[in-house]
Amino acid sequence: MTYLTSNQLKQYQEEGYLAPIDVLSKDEAFAAREEIELIEKEIPNEIDKSGRYNVHLISPKLDSIVHNSKILDVVESIIGKNILVCSTTLFIKNPYEEGFVSYHQDAKYIGLEPHNWVTAWVALTDSFEENGCMKMWPKSHLEIKDHNEKFNKGNLLTRGQTVENVPENETKLVELKAGQISLHHPKIVHGSGINKSNDRRIGFVIQSYIGTNVKQTLGKNSVQLARGEDKFNYHEVIKRTDVLMSKKNISLRNRENKYLQEIFYKGSSQKGSY
Numbered sequence: 001m002t003y004l005t006s007n008q009l010k011q012y013q014e015e016g017y018l019a020p021i022d023v024l025s026k027d028e029a030f031a032a033r034e035e036i037e038l039i040e041k042e043i044p045n046e047i048d049k050s051g052r053y054n055v056h057l058i059s060p061k062l063d064s065i066v067h068n069s070k071i072l073d074v075v076e077s078i079i080g081k082n083i084l085v086c087s088t089t090l091f092i093k094n095p096y097e098e099g100f101v102s103y104h105q106d107a108k109y110i111g112l113e114p115h116n117w118v119t120a121w122v123a124l125t126d127s128f129e130e131n132g133c134m135k136m137w138p139k140s141h142l143e144i145k146d147h148n149e150k151f152n153k154g155n156l157l158t159r160g161q162t163v164e165n166v167p168e169n170e171t172k173l174v175e176l177k178a179g180q181i182s183l184h185h186p187k188i189v190h191g192s193g194i195n196k197s198n199d200r201r202i203g204f205v206i207q208s209y210i211g212t213n214v215k216q217t218l219g220k221n222s223v224q225l226a227r228g229e230d231k232f233n234y235h236e237v238i239k240r241t242d243v244l245m246s247k248k249n250i251s252l253r254n255r256e257n258k259y260l261q262e263i264f265y266k267g268s269s270q271k272g273s274y
């Protein structure tokens with residue numbers, strides 16, 4: 001078992017994030033990338049834009065990452081031993097596209113309360129400054145900040161949620177090798193720039209691992225039990241998959257993604273493309 005050390009836990013609690021943590025081999029990360037690229041080839045547009053959510057429901061390789069015991073060990077150190085996974089997002093930045101992520105706090109719009117949850121960002125390719133790795137504003141997780149909704153071009157967030165005036169000189173790059181993960185707090189301010197390299201940058205984001213005591217306050221999220229037991233039963237439980245792109249799982253994923261769209265656009269008069 002590789003639970004977090006007390007120093008790592010202290011760093012997460014004080015700074016609001018922790019990285020890098022070794023989880024997958026390079027080959028395992030590459031195999032997951034290949035499965036994503038196979039889905040992109042076989043069912044064009046299925047997993048881009050608003051289809052980028054919950055791909056683990058149709059991809060056995062992503063499913064096995066979500067339920068990876070090394071990730072669950074470190075997650076357990078933060079949220080306790082009863083762990084649900086409530087959804088995942090692929091953040092893919094292709095070379096020469098405009099995709100970026102404005103500075104934001106996940107807890108502002110995800111609806112999961114209380115904040116007994118943590119996000120694991122899994123690098124399926126190397127992720128570094130030139131290809132637009134994440135940037136964290138350390139210690140910004142102590143309070144929720146105001147966000148503007150910009151719906152701006154290239155912004156990979158649904159509504160272009162933006163915390164303004166983030167002091168760039170205080171932010172830290174989260175550079176990861178393929179197979180490593182970072183963990184971030186629901187309230188840390190984070191974002192990322194565009195990919196200026198010649199290859200794709202692929203982050204598979206488990207967003208998020210939640211304690212069984214966490215409710216969805218803005219709508220509905222189904223979950224999978226990742227570890228322990230659920231005595232609260234707040235959410236519908238859905239099955240894991242061991243079949244690639246099955247019709248049944250594609251329609252389950254579509255239903256789950258509809259729920260997510262309702263959460264992400266709740267109270268918004270405008271709809272973006274994500």
Ligand SMILES: O=C(O)CCC(=O)C(=O)O
Pocket residue numbers: 091101106119121132133134190191192203205207
């Ligand atoms: O992948 C990125 O660049 C940003 C991801 C993000 O905002 C998140 O994981 O919450």
